[in-house]
Amino acid sequence: MNPSRIYGKLLKHFGKQHWWPADSAFEVMIGAILTQQTTWLSVEKAIENLKKHGLLSPASLAGAKTGLIERLIRPTGFYKQKAGRIKAFSQYLRSRYNGSIYRLFTKRQTHKLREELLALDGIGNETADSILLYAGERLIFPIDAYTRRVSGRLGHKEDDYERLRAFFERNLPRSLAVYKEFHALLVRLAKEHCRIKPLCSGCPLGEECKRG
DNA sequence: ACCCAGGTGGCCC
DNA sequence: GGGCCACATGGG
Numbered sequence: 001m002n003p004s005r006i007y008g009k010l011l012k013h014f015g016k017q018h019w020w021p022a023d024s025a026f027e028v029m030i031g032a033i034l035t036q037q038t039t040w041l042s043v044e045k046a047i048e049n050l051k052k053h054g055l056l057s058p059a060s061l062a063g064a065k066t067g068l069i070e071r072l073i074r075p076t077g078f079y080k081q082k083a084g085r086i087k088a089f090s091q092y093l094r095s096r097y098n099g100s101i102y103r104l105f106t107k108r109q110t111h112k113l114r115e116e117l118l119a120l121d122g123i124g125n126e127t128a129d130s131i132l133l134y135a136g137e138r139l140i141f142p143i144d145a146y147t148r149r150v151s152g153r154l155g156h157k158e159d160d161y162e163r164l165r166a167f168f169e170r171n172l173p174r175s176l177a178v179y180k181e182f183h184a185l186l187v188r189l190a191k192e193h194c195r196i197k198p199l200c201s202g203c204p205l206g207e208e209c210k211r212g
Numbered sequence: 213a214c215c216c217a218g219g220t221g222g223c224c225c
Numbered sequence: 226g227g228g229c230c231a232c233a234t235g236g237g
Contacts (some may be wrong), residue, residue, distance in 0.1 A: 005236040009215050019218095032218090033219095035217090035218055035219090036217095036218080036219040036220070037217060037218085037220085037232085037233090037236085038218085038233090038234075039215055039216095039217050039218085039234095039235075039236075040217095040218065040236065041235085041236085042234070042236095043218090052214090071226085074233090074234070075234060075235070076234070076235095077217085077232090077233040077235075078219090078231095078232045078233055079232095079234075080232080080233085080235070081221095081231095081232060081233090082232095083219085085220095093216095119224095121220090121221085122219090122220065122221085123220085124219060124220050124221080125219090125220095125221070126219065126220090127220080128216080130218080137230080142218090144218050144219085145217090145218075145219080146218065147218095160226090183218090184218090186218095187218055191218090192217090195216085196215080196216080203217085203222095
């Protein structure tokens with residue numbers, strides 16, 4: 001399969017997705033943790049709750065009561081785990097970077113930053129890469145379950161995270177805008193057409209899909 | 213009453 | 226390297 005051609009088709013069919021919806025890089029990072037294994041609608045509610053309580057900055061979240069964070073993010077599920085993780089993440093930003101997202105991202109090699117993020121509790125491959133791309137403006141292509149499913153349907157055998165990421169990064173133009181948009185488009189496509197019960201009518205991929 | 217959601221970490225072999 | 230499991234609310 002040719003990712004660039006797929007990207008063109010999806011963009012033409014769906015239009016721009018305008019990811020990542022957030023008011024700040026920190027909001028992107030917190031959203032990236034909250035959105036694990038849940039719907040974006042739930043994350044929006046949680047983010048709204050945090051905002052209402054003034055808890056959308058590293059300093060405020062780092063000092064908040066864990067029980068309060070749990071209550072505010074409950075709709076996203078796994079809320080005890082996630083509350084501890086976003087608090088610990090905020091404390092890490094506070095102690096290591098004085099709460100400055102700018103200091104976190106500026107003058108840092110991407111792969112070093114990636115290793116550093118991966119070492120944190122609750123930040124795995126996809127979350128780290130979403131943060132790097134959408135909050136850090138790094139040329140990293142995140143692989144999520146939908147991207148895996150779509151590339152499988154397109155006949156691509158590779159399933160290993162790093163190899164799949166390398167494949168997309170090798171075959172896409174080196175453009176932040178393209179990376180951001182394509183990842184979002186793949187999610188959109190999979191949601192509408194590649195669920196377990198496939199809804200293939202109207203799928204913009206047509207004959208390219210080799211399901212089964 | 214199921215099944216799924218923009219994963220991660222722990223444990224096992 | 227892989228396969229299973231817990232984590233948990235909310236919507237179809």
